[in-house]
Amino acid sequence: MGELRRSPLHERHVELGAKTAAFGGWEMPIEYAGRGVLAEHAAVRGAVGIFDVSHLGKARVAGPGAAEFVNTCLTNDLRRVGPGQAQYTLCCDETGGVVDDLIAYYYAADNVFLVPNAANTAEVVRRLAAQAPAGVAVTDLHTEFAVLAVQGPAAPEVLRKLGLPADGAYMSFADAEWKGRPVIVCRSGYTGEAGFELLPRWADAVPLWDELLTVVTGLGGLPCGLGARDTLRTEMGYPLHGQDLSLSISPVQARSGWAVGWDKPAFWGREALLAERAAGPARSLWGLRSNDRGIPRPHMRVSGPDGAELGEVTSGTFSPTLRQGIGLALLDRSVTAGDEVAVDVRGRVSTMTVVRPPFVSASPR
Numbered sequence: 001m002g003e004l005r006r007s008p009l010h011e012r013h014v015e016l017g018a019k020t021a022a023f024g025g026w027e028m029p030i031e032y033a034g035r036g037v038l039a040e041h042a043a044v045r046g047a048v049g050i051f052d053v054s055h056l057g058k059a060r061v062a063g064p065g066a067a068e069f070v071n072t073c074l075t076n077d078l079r080r081v082g083p084g085q086a087q088y089t090l091c092c093d094e095t096g097g098v099v100d101d102l103i104a105y106y107y108a109a110d111n112v113f114l115v116p117n118a119a120n121t122a123e124v125v126r127r128l129a130a131q132a133p134a135g136v137a138v139t140d141l142h143t144e145f146a147v148l149a150v151q152g153p154a155a156p157e158v159l160r161k162l163g164l165p166a167d168g169a170y171m172s173f174a175d176a177e178w179k180g181r182p183v184i185v186c187r188s189g190y191t192g193e194a195g196f197e198l199l200p201r202w203a204d205a206v207p208l209w210d211e212l213l214t215v216v217t218g219l220g221g222l223p224c225g226l227g228a229r230d231t232l233r234t235e236m237g238y239p240l241h242g243q244d245l246s247l248s249i250s251p252v253q254a255r256s257g258w259a260v261g262w263d264k265p266a267f268w269g270r271e272a273l274l275a276e277r278a279a280g281p282a283r284s285l286w287g288l289r290s291n292d293r294g295i296p297r298p299h300m301r302v303s304g305p306d307g308a309e310l311g312e313v314t315s316g317t318f319s320p321t322l323r324q325g326i327g328l329a330l331l332d333r334s335v336t337a338g339d340e341v342a343v344d345v346r347g348r349v350s351t352m353t354v355v356r357p358p359f360v361s362a363s364p365r
Contacts, residue, residue, distance in 0.1 A: 005055070007028065007205075008205040009209050016032050016033065017032060017034065023055060025055075025118060026055035028225070031228070040223075040228035041224075041320040044191055044193055044224060045152070045321060045360075045362070046152070047152055047153065047219055048150065048158055048221035050224065051229055052209070053147045053197075053226075054146040054148075054205065056117065056118055057124070058115055058140075058145045058199070059121065059140050059142075060138075061114065061138050062137055063137055064110055066110045066136050070128070071261075072267060073128060074090060074104065076260065077263075077264055083108055086105045086173050092251070092273065093247065093268065097250060097269070098247065098251060100121075100123070100241055101256070103115040105184070113184075115199075121140065127268075146205035147197055148199075148209060149198075150195055151195035161215045162215065163178065165185055171186070178200070181208070183208065190229060190232070190233045191233065191236070193232075193363050230317060231317050234315055234327070234328070235321055235322075235326065236360070237357020237359065244314045249285075249314070253283055253284055262277075283331055287354070288302075288313065288341070288343065288355070289326055290324050290326065291353060295317065295345065295350075296325055298312075299313065301343070302329050302343050303344075304339075310331050310341060311330045311331040313327045313328070313343065315328040325350070326359050336354065337355060338354065338355075340352070341354060
């Protein structure tokens with residue numbers, strides 16, 4: 001692995017005593033000193049948290065017919081949204097495997113802004129650029145913008161205190177200004193709570209973070225790392241690419257078919273996904289809720305009462321809200337909600353119940 005990339009806020013994280021780790025080729029904060037994941041998680045569920053997720057990719061597809069071109073590549077149907085709306089979508093390969101899941105910001109018929117995952121940005125850009133028609137440019141803007149997520153019931157109040165728009169519908173976005181500096185404001189997030197993702201210019205990230213942090217802590221909130229982001233998204237059952245979605249885990253298996261425009265005449269992986277949906281997936285993503293003190297972790301074996309192997313855990317954690325182990329698992333088609341399964345937790349059998357996520361209720365978005 002080469003040298004890790006750093007957010008424009010890296011020094012701010014160091015000053016706050018953050019514990020950092022490699023994530024998607026970036027050195028990012030996992031948790032902050034003196035508090036930890038449980039406190040950061042509780043802050044988001046009860047008040048508000050601020051996350052630096054500048055490792056997320058950014059790219060633009062622009063030129064005549066850009067939106068139409070993107071719509072022939074990615075799974076979701078961009079025709080379902082209009083200017084000022086964002087859409088969750090998937091980039092698949094010809095086998096139906098997931099190269100990445102990402103957000104598409106629809107500006108206009110000739111302008112679509114994309115936010116892929118950090119480790120997959122270059123590949124998404126490469127695939128789009130290779131297929132782009134004449135006149136359509138695909139530009140990697142990974143370090144042109146930072147991304148700051150403000151999440152929790154008090155998130156709208158935080159934005160109002162900064163003079164930023166806070167009343168847009170879920171998955172809508174706007175080009176706004178903060179102290180004369182441009183910032184994209186999108187009502188979205190990865191926690192299940194009311195929240196926003198702010199995309200300032202890379203050079204403007206530090207002053208915006210500083211003011212956000214002052215307001216957030218004044219409302220009883222905290223800076224939060226990727227550890228809390230993971231526990232929060234797992235409680236909601238949101239998939240993580242590389243674990244719950246991957247080149248070997250299709251949208252049909254991961255129950256992400258809602259993000260596929262099945263009636264579209266073309267998108268990458270269409271034939272394979274239509275065939276899998278028609279046949280029924282051999283395995284599906286389910287939630288697991290521990291009945292004892294066991295905590296599921298990725299790659300742990302899941303079996304039935306008779307010892308027959310049913311699949312494996314893809315994501316798992318201790319739920320700070322429920323105070324018990326929860327996880328997502330890719331399981332055989334014979335499994336259904338309410339079944340009890342056995343999970344091999346480091347050589348000890350833990351009994352868990354199969355459920356449909358989300359595991360908790362979050363505040364209205």
